[in-house]
Amino acid sequence: MNGADAIIKCLEAEGVEVVFGYPGVAICPFYNSILESKIRTVLIRTEQNAAHAASGLARITGRPGVCAVTSGPGATNVITGIATAFADSIPMIVITGQVNSTLLGSDVFQEADITGAVESFVKYSYLVRNVNDIPRIFKEAFYIANTGRKGPVLIDIPIDVQNAQISRFKYPEEVSMRTYKPTVKGHAVQIKKVIKELEKAKRPIICAGGGVLLSEAEGELRTFSEKYHIPVVSTMMGIGVMPTRHPMYFGMVGNNGKPYANRAMNESDLLIMVGARVADRAVSQPGLITQGKVLVHIDVDPAEIGKNAGPTIPLVGDAKHIFEDFAKEEMEVDYEDWVHTLEGYREELRPRRSPNPAYVDPAAFISLLSEKMEEDAVYVADVGQNQIWSCGYCVVKKGKFLTSGGMGTMGYSIPAAMGAKVAAPDRQVIAVCGDGSFQMSMMELATHRQHGIPAKIIVLKNNYLGMVREHQHYTYKDHYSVVDLSGSPDLEKLAAAYDFDFLRLETMEGADKVIDAFLADEKSVLLECLIDPMDLVK
Amino acid sequence: MKKRIYSVLVENRSGVLCKVAGLFSRRCFNIDSLAVGETDDSSVSCMTIVSSGDERTIEQIEKQLNKKLDVIKVKTFSESQCITRELMLVKIKYNKNNRREIMEICEVMGADIVDMSIRYMMIQICDTPEKIKLMINMLQSISIVEVARTGTLALSKCMENDD
Numbered sequence: 001m002n003g004a005d006a007i008i009k010c011l012e013a014e015g016v017e018v019v020f021g022y023p024g025v026a027i028c029p030f031y032n033s034i035l036e037s038k039i040r041t042v043l044i045r046t047e048q049n050a051a052h053a054a055s056g057l058a059r060i061t062g063r064p065g066v067c068a069v070t071s072g073p074g075a076t077n078v079i080t081g082i083a084t085a086f087a088d089s090i091p092m093i094v095i096t097g098q099v100n101s102t103l104l105g106s107d108v109f110q111e112a113d114i115t116g117a118v119e120s121f122v123k124y125s126y127l128v129r130n131v132n133d134i135p136r137i138f139k140e141a142f143y144i145a146n147t148g149r150k151g152p153v154l155i156d157i158p159i160d161v162q163n164a165q166i167s168r169f170k171y172p173e174e175v176s177m178r179t180y181k182p183t184v185k186g187h188a189v190q191i192k193k194v195i196k197e198l199e200k201a202k203r204p205i206i207c208a209g210g211g212v213l214l215s216e217a218e219g220e221l222r223t224f225s226e227k228y229h230i231p232v233v234s235t236m237m238g239i240g241v242m243p244t245r246h247p248m249y250f251g252m253v254g255n256n257g258k259p260y261a262n263r264a265m266n267e268s269d270l271l272i273m274v275g276a277r278v279a280d281r282a283v284s285q286p287g288l289i290t291q292g293k294v295l296v297h298i299d300v301d302p303a304e305i306g307k308n309a310g311p312t313i314p315l316v317g318d319a320k321h322i323f324e325d326f327a328k329e330e331m332e333v334d335y336e337d338w339v340h341t342l343e344g345y346r347e348e349l350r351p352r353r354s355p356n357p358a359y360v361d362p363a364a365f366i367s368l369l370s371e372k373m374e375e376d377a378v379y380v381a382d383v384g385q386n387q388i389w390s391c392g393y394c395v396v397k398k399g400k401f402l403t404s405g406g407m408g409t410m411g412y413s414i415p416a417a418m419g420a421k422v423a424a425p426d427r428q429v430i431a432v433c434g435d436g437s438f439q440m441s442m443m444e445l446a447t448h449r450q451h452g453i454p455a456k457i458i459v460l461k462n463n464y465l466g467m468v469r470e471h472q473h474y475t476y477k478d479h480y481s482v483v484d485l486s487g488s489p490d491l492e493k494l495a496a497a498y499d500f501d502f503l504r505l506e507t508m509e510g511a512d513k514v515i516d517a518f519l520a521d522e523k524s525v526l527l528e529c530l531i532d533p534m535d536l537v538k
Numbered sequence: 539m540k541k542r543i544y545s546v547l548v549e550n551r552s553g554v555l556c557k558v559a560g561l562f563s564r565r566c567f568n569i570d571s572l573a574v575g576e577t578d579d580s581s582v583s584c585m586t587i588v589s590s591g592d593e594r595t596i597e598q599i600e601k602q603l604n605k606k607l608d609v610i611k612v613k614t615f616s617e618s619q620c621i622t623r624e625l626m627l628v629k630i631k632y633n634k635n636n637r638r639e640i641m642e643i644c645e646v647m648g649a650d651i652v653d654m655s656i657r658y659m660m661i662q663i664c665d666t667p668e669k670i671k672l673m674i675n676m677l678q679s680i681s682i683v684e685v686a687r688t689g690t691l692a693l694s695k696c697m698e699n700d701d
Contacts, residue, residue: 115553123607301605303601
């Protein structure tokens with residue numbers, strides 16, 4: 001057995017069913033050995049998307065997604081995907097081939113110091129020097145990626161190590177690392193303090209971030225909110241923690257969020273931030289969320305607590321464990337007045353748009369589409385105006401809402417939706433992008449076609465990089481620079497070229513029928529929606 | 539700005555120094571001084587890092603260090619809570635007019651002359667960072683040719699429950 005065979009054995013031991021990637025000489029031993037395995041390979045069309053696809057898969061399965069690429073440019077191309085996963089704490093294993101270990105450091109063909117390059121975007125990285133370390137390293141890597149604050153782990157393996165004979169293969173059952181012991185259980189004293197504060201509070205609110213989904217604590221949080229009538233708002237990454245129409249849910253906060261969500265958060269006297277980083281998009285003025293209120297910050301990563309805002313009660317631990325502990329406490333509370341106030345705000349501060357009837361109104365369209373989607377559908381939003389409309393108008397029922405929140409990586413939706421579809425072939429998976437973000441990943445239409453992965457892609461087309469145009473509209477007084485997207489391909493012809501079905505919607509008239517046809521299509525399908533180039537998210 | 543000393547036990551592996559130093563630059567934390575060496579356990583190195591910043595930065599440095607998977611333990615203390623030492627070698631140019639004065643400075647400062655030629659001598663001093671600074675000031679008026687310093691080393695003061 002050689003090193004490459006050992007890697008495959010490790011992946012099998014971890015229950016990996018699919019690897020997204022792109023070969024090259026330095027990773028060829030790996031791709032040679034994988035032929036003997038049941039693990040499915042998906043040839044992605046550019047390495048960045050291999051990481052995005054692994055991310056989409058991980059967010060559905062709750063287990064690390066795996067991608068494998070070659071050395072040099074293969075490895076450097078995957079960096080944006082790694083950084084995207086890191087920003088959103090998505091568990092992922094990235095395997096990179098490397099040049100012969102005797103040549104390391106000599107700048108030979110396709111050599112890149114990838115472990116050095118990704119240091120600030122990975123949870124951890126390995127450069128494998130000894131073939132016998134492979135089982136231990138893979139065991140550790142999967143453990144690190146999917147425990148504590150989750151994230152990508154990169155394993156760089158020189159070609160000679162992949163080819164070397166391994167003396168004895170034994171996959172370790174346990175991980176023993178003296179440097180890594182994440183805290184998952186919340187401190188009992190801190191938990192009691194939170195309960196005491198809740199009993200004192202008149203206007204409590206929970207702000208749920210992506211960490212709640214990563215720890216699969218939606219159910220626990222929802223039950224807690226329902227039992228005591230505690231209102232919930234979410235960050236962008238926390239969309240889906242509560243169903244959109246849940247009576248206790250008051251929308252997404254932040255500069256692109258709902259005005260009533262922000263007002264609710266600002267007027268609360270007790271704010272429980274859970275699995276959220278208090279980053280600038282959600283909380284533009286961290287000083288405000290500590291003023292005149294008690295801030296409880298729950299996070300599995302101690303470094304997030306106090307990084308942007310100093311909490312009254314820091315609580316380190318996994319959201320699931322902590323909400324389980326909250327559930328064991330009994331409280332005498334009554335927040336009915338507060339909930340009524342927020343219901344009033346929800347009505348009063350509802351965003352009112354005046355859409356141009358000559359085009360498809362993205363807000364109405366997304367709302368109609370998501371209403372028609374299956375209960376457990378996966379909606380993948382890209383980045384740009386389409387993302388903000390998606391966040392604002394997508395109705396999440398029991399499904400998932402995926403997007404690149406922290407990094408805001410354009411082109412995320414198509415490969416991430418592909419990964420989600422591979423993870424859950426029976427679920428409806430829809431990617432919604434703009435014409436800018438679509439063109440960053442449109443080469444993956446071939447991957448869908450080649451591997452028989454049905455795609456449902458919606459392109460909100462306005463011939464502009466809309467989000468930047470909107471910024472230039474407000475900040476530079478319509479002094480538009482490098483945002484015109486004319487020259488884009490004819491999407492109907494493009495769809496035909498890749499054997500996709502094609503639909504076009506020009507106004508809201510007939511939207512019902514077109515959406516029904518789109519959702520019912522069993523093949524891969526591309527739906528182009530023409531939207532007003534001058535439309536604004538705000 | 540407060541001064542803070544971090545005594546960081548790390549895995550004695552290649553690349554770890556780079557990761558720790560990279561963390562400081564990436565997050566815009568200061569490094570006033572950095573000293574690294576193996577401990578009594580050859581698999582463990584000790585990094586002594588002197589940094590400064592406001593309250594939040596000082597706390598973040600400790601938390602971010604703890605997040606690094608090659609970091610075994612982070613101990614942090616203010617200057618008054620620990621004993622600090624630094625070693626400096628300094629080469630100076632002398633002549634017969636100032637030789638006496640230099641020897642007097644060395645005597646007062648507790649420094650040793652460890653090497654000498656007709657025109658140059660090398661002085662060694664091991665003391666607190668303040669004394670090292672003072673020594674440099676004293677010698678600057680003479681003629682410093684070269685200076686090499688270890689950076690600050692620090693251990694927390696001996697306590698009865700020190701395990």
